[in-house]
Amino acid sequence: MKLGIIGLGTVGINVLKILSGEKDRKNKEIGDIEILKICDLQNIDLSGYDFTDDYREVLNDPRIDTVVELIGGVGAAYEISKSTLNSKKNLVTANKHLLAVHGKELFSLAEKNQVKLQYEASVGGGIPVISPIKENLFVNNFKNIRGILNGTCNYMLMKMEEGLTYSEALEDAKLKGYAEADPTFDIKGIDTAHKISILAHLAWGELKEFSEISIVGIDKLTKDDVEAAKSQGLRYKLLGEANFDGKELNIRVAPVAVKKDELLYNVNGVYNAVELDGNYTGKTIFYGEGAGGDATAAAVISDIYKIKLGG
Amino acid sequence: MKLGIIGLGTVGINVLKILSGEKDRKNKEIGDIEILKICDLQNIDLSGYDFTDDYREVLNDPRIDTVVELIGGVGAAYEISKSTLNSKKNLVTANKHLLAVHGKELFSLAEKNQVKLQYEASVGGGIPVISPIKENLFVNNFKNIRGILNGTCNYMLMKMEEGLTYSEALEDAKLKGYAEADPTFDIKGIDTAHKISILAHLAWGELKEFSEISIVGIDKLTKDDVEAAKSQGLRYKLLGEANFDGKELNIRVAPVAVKKDELLYNVNGVYNAVELDGNYTGKTIFYGEGAGGDATAAAVISDIYKIKLGG
Structure with missing residues (x-):
């Protein structure tokens, strides 16, 4: 080779x-x-x-x-x-x-x-995720995919829960090398949208027109939002989500408050996770270092x- | 074909x-x-x-x-x-x-x-786990593998935390079809030992003599043990663990009290999870239905x- x-x-x-x-x-x-x-x-x-x-x-x-x-x-x-x-x-x-x-x-x-x-x-x-979907889970009719796909945002959300404001969290992520000088693609959810779109294509064979994806980043989220969620036992995660309702492929990116007993709740810092729900294999989650x-x-x-x- | x-x-x-x-x-x-x-x-x-x-x-x-x-x-x-x-x-x-x-x-x-x-x-x-190790993660020098590999035990431990005694939990697992008529291999940790041994072989290329694996099941664990752990924010999991210290492959199976902030803490019921720690990819976890x-x-x-x- x-x-x-x-x-x-x-x-x-x-x-x-x-x-x-x-x-x-x-x-x-x-x-x-x-x-x-x-x-x-x-x-x-x-x-x-x-x-x-x-x-x-x-x-x-x-x-x-x-x-x-x-x-x-x-x-x-x-x-x-x-x-x-x-x-x-x-x-x-x-x-x-x-x-x-x-x-x-x-x-x-x-x-x-x-x-x-x-x-x-x-x-x-x-994290092995593309090939497990393509070569292991492929017989499934998938119901749903959710993913924490951007380490920069996930790190910043953790820091905001620890008490930093949005700007302080971004500054900290830059200092640690987790955010680029221009973090637009990360914080606006565009990077997450790229990734969930690729996963949806694998699961349902359709590549969504990128402009049709609904994208909300974390840049409108305040320390108060994060603290309010925390007080209810919830934790904000920037999720990429996709499902196919039999006719249309729906993809969206948005901050979602996740419950304590969900595995995604404990996916923190720069770690990523992808959750797939298939009719044969049920819920499968892949977790690990999303960058580096x-x-x-x-x-x-x-x-x-x-x-x-x-x- | x-x-x-x-x-x-x-x-x-x-x-x-x-x-x-x-x-x-x-x-x-x-x-x-x-x-x-x-x-x-x-x-x-x-x-x-x-x-x-x-x-x-x-x-x-x-x-x-x-x-x-x-x-x-x-x-x-x-x-x-x-x-x-x-x-x-x-x-x-x-x-x-x-x-x-x-x-x-x-x-x-x-x-x-x-x-x-x-x-x-x-x-x-x-859960795709054999092929991701063999075909995706293979370049790693693995440090450690841990796994919740037996759904029967994991279901019983959940039920014991909910208040059932060991015998009641076993009875319940049988009723639900999660435990076989003779559950020896499951509750004594033998099934877990088979599986961690296969994973260790993939990671380090050595298949441990089965009789040399240290195996403790969940059959000595009482409701009191489980409750004592719970009161400290811990949760018992039957773990298969393996590591290679450069000279020897060590494999053991035993109930381990896992901390709340670990992902494995929220792997409950009949679900399984495998955690691999590699020098290049860091910590990777695969989660899903371990049977069915x-x-x-x-x-x-x-x-x-x-x-x-x-x-």
Whole structure:
């Protein structure tokens, strides 16, 4: 298996680190994975790897069978993804924004070109959730999906329950590295909407037009709201929810006050959780670290391995 | 893909029901799965299926590529499993007892004969846990695994916290169909030990000699113990735990008082949960229905699908 990696941020660096560090121990799974080219705009000093700042060099390399796109966003990543699939190379991506907005086109390009499109890292970071739905729970008629899908918001809500105001909680999240300089996508619920949209597509086979999703973030929530909920034994969580009523796929994102005896109540800090309700398997919950270079890189590597397996 | 199914209890019946009921809707995943022979000692009236009470007819049918063993136990199931693998047929099993005791031999037979041995339904019923460890989390160096793996015990512990004595709780579990007539394997922790042993094998590649596992069940636990824990904000759970200290694999089963802020505290009734701590992905938890014909059948079907995929 011959990889090209495009985008070498925290996740990309960790993919390299894990693939090389675990090669001998995990020889059966990743021993024969070769990284032929790495592309990033910043020149990172990485001896032993063939480095370029022109992604076309990766896409045009006929030896490369699988491209790992880790840039994010819907600019260059969109062009790279289309071009990868049209060159009959497999695509591994962690890019939820791209899939939520251009997924329909990309999934059909993958099918047309008979290559794989894997995206385990796009939802829930290191939590296996995409492949369990696709490969284990798939026979279900799903009733409902709910998820705590954004670690930044979940951390801020925890801090607000501890007594910080909204602005203080945001400041704290930035200091800890849990919120980006521009946290719009997180606090406005857009990131959560990207992710619940991807999960709904897996469950019901339909990718909702992104503009049709009802999205409310946590930015209107005050310390008073959080405290009022607390006094009633409730805890606000920013939930992405989806259900299919037999005719229409409904998706919404909003802060929801969750009861104490629900498992989601104790999903705190930067942790994520996805809850699926299926007619055969009943309620299933997947919980874990929704972000972080190491965890997300492990998910990217699982996608590479799945392609090796033929999945 | 041509199946033979041996053992037609609740799980087997549900495998048939789901495979035929969802065939059109899930054509891509299960559309081409054919059931060529079904074996059970009881003559069940199933029109449309080729039925036999002699399992050799299944094993000796050269058209069958995959045998689904749903008998349980280590008697006939052991002979059937060996014979399946030695006939170069893939094996799907839900049999935790068999794998915990004879796994070493069976895994090596599968490897020698270059066939697949799939066992998602052996741990956690309908919860995807075997394949997420094997195919998603595998790059981790695991630190620790803990699991609530037996629904019978977990239901009884809930009832004892609600005020029933141990005997009343057991009686209630039998009435509800959650405990078998002979509940020894459940209440003495043996079933939990089988399951944690299988999970430890996945995580660290070593199958512990079953007799070396330290096992304490819930049968010594009194209503007073449960109430004393409750008064301190704790809740007893029968946990299977495993860790590898770099030299030795340690596995134990025992009732453990779990704190209120832990997710496992709210895993109640017949629900199961598995918690894995890995160096890359951190703490991951899988939660859901640990038993039940429908849920377990969905796991068996996911194994059949994995074999189709080449996993």
